[in-house]
Amino acid sequence: MRLFLIPISSRRAFVYCRPPQLNRKGVIDKITAKAAGTWSKWERADKGWQKRLVVWGHSILQRIPYEEWALKSIPPLSARRQIEEVRGKSEPIPVAFPGNAIEGDKVLEVLRTLGTERQELHRRKMWWYLFLMPITTPIALIPLVPNIPFFYAAYRGWSHWRAWSGSKHLIHLLDNDLLKPYSSPELVKFYAGRLRDSLDKGEKQTEIRRHSEEPEENETLYLDATDGQELGKVLDAPELVIEVERAVVQIKSKLGKRGGGVDGPKNEL
Template identity: 50%
Template sequence: MRLFVIPISTRQALIYARPLRRGPSQAPSIHEKITQKAAETWAKWEEADKGWKKHLVSWGNRVQQRIPYQEWGLKSIPSLESARRVDESHGTKKVDVLFPGNAIRPEKLRTMLQAIATERQDLHRRRMWLSLLVTPLTIPIGLIPLVPNVPFFYLVYRAWSHGRALNGSKHLEVLLERDLLNPTSHPGLEELYARRVSYALESTGVGKPISEMVEEVEKSDDRLLLRMKDAKKLASILEAPDLALEAERAIIQVEEELKTQTKKEGEDGTSDKKST
């Protein structure tokens, strides 16, 4: 398994685990079979031209876009048990963590990963159990003929999603506790971020030394670093096709957050001027 830490802005980063490669003799788990079946069913529904399937897919895609990118990132990390089923030696050897050294200071990477691993654990645990507790209340809706029990399936999905994110965060925490992470600044990421940091901070030149560039990133306010077209570049650089979608989702969410923050600060500034 390999972990990637992708700075989306100067203050926010996406963590992503490249999917484990299962050996030809290893049978998929029950969880993987269910997930695959659900994905195939959803793909068929996406082909519908009209009717409740089309409306459900449209609504479902919007819901997924609103799920925080942090949750998607943690979900990409398999549980420790799942990783061990694929590789028995997992948990005893180092795991590479690739990141751009000119956007994240290596000495601070561990602190960042510790925060990613622990900050949302309570949230995912609470919402997983809440979804499971509320799910039985939706069962009567399933008695209505020809109407899919959307609330039931939504709550089951959210419970599963929070559970996956919780397991991923615990796995990352174990790797940190056992000192099994091997941070490595990736040359391809450095090249991409040299241009993006230079553009975002304006005063920073592309050819600046890594130590100076990362220092300016740390001193700056929160600014978006990546553009939508960078998502596919990242996937290509790191040889992780599924990363493109996760990066796009993170870029959209962080950009919206920063715009909202800027708008709020502008409104607060206007209010302060009026009060004086």
């Protein structure tokens, strides 16, 4: 397992986990793979309710905060893993970050903020969607109509559970001194040109704001949505392409609203 701390603006970043490749898959992984296959099949449909559902689904997925997606990348902490990590059987987990964008002595503080600020929100949302699931179950009795409300509640409940579990695992690693931050030369090179304007102004990312706070007056974007492609190649993590794109679009929307631009996501799902 390896962590990347990715700054998106002078005030915001996300942590992404690249888990080790495991041949053995759990039940949840198999269910997720099956659902992904079904969704991919619906995406290829030319018309019909499957196609309409896919279009609606993509719009919903884009509204899910990038912080939630990032925390979901961190695997849940199993009892066995917790015992091994506490007893010192696990090697410290490297955390790559760009030393020219984030001060090294602030990295652990930033990670703790990212791990704690949304933890309670995900816990509450998880229970809320679990409560909705049995309420929406009777819709399945309607012939030829897929129970979309049930599947939506199930997905959002699972998503919040994964983000909550990821945040707890991150805090567990911090509490037990199991993270080893290091300034990645590849990330430093990647950010060098993109930071030039911000660094000329004397700006340096020293704290991460809560997602619900208004953008700072001097907050500037470091990345563009298209930068995800290059970053994914640099870190050999193709999954980062969509993560960067989503984060940039959402942060740009918040900055745009501050200046009267196009509105972004309205609320937390």
